[in-house]
Amino acid sequence: MTEPLKNHCATLRSDIFTQGLLAEWLDIKGPQISLKLPFAAKTEAERLIKSDPLLQGYRWDVQVAVESMAHSKGAGQPIAARNVIAVASGKGGVGKSSVCVNLALALSRAGAKVGILDADVYGPSLPTMLGNRDAKLTFTPNRKMLPLQRYGLQVNSLGYLVDAEDATVWRGPMASGALEQLYNDTQWQDLDYLLIDMPPGTGDIQLTLAQKLPLTGAVVVTTPQTVALADAQKGIAMFRKVDVPLLGIIENMSYFQCGECGHQDPVFGQQGGADVARKHSVPLLGQWPLLTELRQSMDDGTPLVYDKPNHSYSDLIMQSAQQMAGNLYEFLGPEPAQE
Numbered sequence: 001m002t003e004p005l006k007n008h009c010a011t012l013r014s015d016i017f018t019q020g021l022l023a024e025w026l027d028i029k030g031p032q033i034s035l036k037l038p039f040a041a042k043t044e045a046e047r048l049i050k051s052d053p054l055l056q057g058y059r060w061d062v063q064v065a066v067e068s069m070a071h072s073k074g075a076g077q078p079i080a081a082r083n084v085i086a087v088a089s090g091k092g093g094v095g096k097s098s099v100c101v102n103l104a105l106a107l108s109r110a111g112a113k114v115g116i117l118d119a120d121v122y123g124p125s126l127p128t129m130l131g132n133r134d135a136k137l138t139f140t141p142n143r144k145m146l147p148l149q150r151y152g153l154q155v156n157s158l159g160y161l162v163d164a165e166d167a168t169v170w171r172g173p174m175a176s177g178a179l180e181q182l183y184n185d186t187q188w189q190d191l192d193y194l195l196i197d198m199p200p201g202t203g204d205i206q207l208t209l210a211q212k213l214p215l216t217g218a219v220v221v222t223t224p225q226t227v228a229l230a231d232a233q234k235g236i237a238m239f240r241k242v243d244v245p246l247l248g249i250i251e252n253m254s255y256f257q258c259g260e261c262g263h264q265d266p267v268f269g270q271q272g273g274a275d276v277a278r279k280h281s282v283p284l285l286g287q288w289p290l291l292t293e294l295r296q297s298m299d300d301g302t303p304l305v306y307d308k309p310n311h312s313y314s315d316l317i318m319q320s321a322q323q324m325a326g327n328l329y330e331f332l333g334p335e336p337a338q339e
């Protein structure tokens with residue numbers, strides 16, 4: 001029965017599991033099935049299993065054991081996590097930090113150990129979005145920073161070290177120095193994914209970061225608006241130039257969705273992010289509407305995907321995050337085992 005069952009699981013396909021649930025991830029002992037996923041997609045796997053009548057008679061134990069991907073680079077920087085992902089935008093204010101926080105929380109819900117490094121040193125917004133602005137970092141005896149724990153994530157931001165207002169007037173070299181220190185001197189604990197909230201833009205500081213950090217991949221956030229799209233394309237070009245694989249584009253603020261009646265209004269134009277994704281052969285990870293509740297949740301420091309997991313918007317975020325993790329695995333493949 002084991003082989004036919006494994007073959008059946010391989011037919012359970014979705015956008016995230018393009019080859020189904022693979023035989024090597026499954027361990028079947030009588031009515032007990034253990035499924036060990038190599039990327040964060042526990043929620044999607046459970047959904048697939050639940051939707052199949054043939055699999056209901058079994059006891060399922062779904063675990064996530066994220067593997068480090070083969071592609072990992074960076075000029076001499078230590079690698080702080082199994083996978084390091086930049087969340088970037090060519091233009092400011094398109095919602096990059098909000099997307100980064102929600103993606104991180106979604107990956108954590110999908111079974112992974114996740115951290116966020118707020119590298120947006122000119123305007124660190126992580127402390128506000130996570131509702132822990134008064135939190136202060138602690139240090140190890142050898143002066144390493146211990147990341148703060150929040151909503152199941154490990155996080156660090158310049159905002160926990162200095163006042164956000166002070167950081168906004170920093171000049172390039174000071175900001176780059178602070179960033180390198182944040183990256184090198186934070187003692188991250190056993191992370192599957194470290195998401196880096198990059199400073200907006202494609203200038204020197206962003207290029208240096210993209211070159212120096214051992215990035216496994218990058219996600220570009222844009223709105224559908226023409227000016228944002230031009231900058232998003234610069235972002236794509238920047239990552240391609242330094243050989244960082246693009247895991248996808250998130251089109252944020254795709255349309256305004258009225259919280260009362262559900263009416264949709266394409267405030268910033270239509271499909272722009274989707275068109276750029278197609279033009280540059282980068283996957284589109286999602287189209288997230290402009291929603292008052294999302295903005296409110298970020299201002300209140302209780303991000304939607306954590307605070308309201310059953311909200312339809314949270315489903316969108318979960319889909320994008322798991323798709324990103326799946327793309328990372330599919331595009332890059334696990335690191336070969338050490339001899």
Ligand SMILES: Nc1ncnc2c1ncn2[C@@H]1O[C@H](COP(=O)(O)OP(=O)(O)OP(=O)(O)O)[C@@H](O)[C@H]1O
Pocket residue numbers: 089091092093094095096097098099120123125200252253288289290291292294295296298299
């Ligand atoms: N989909 C959305 N719906 C409603 N509000 C949103 C959405 N995405 C982001 N926002 C809001 O837009 C504002 C800007 O978002 P955010 O700070 O995430 O952008 P950013 O691109 O990181 O900005 P910066 O360039 O300053 O780093 C915030 O108030 C945020 O709550």
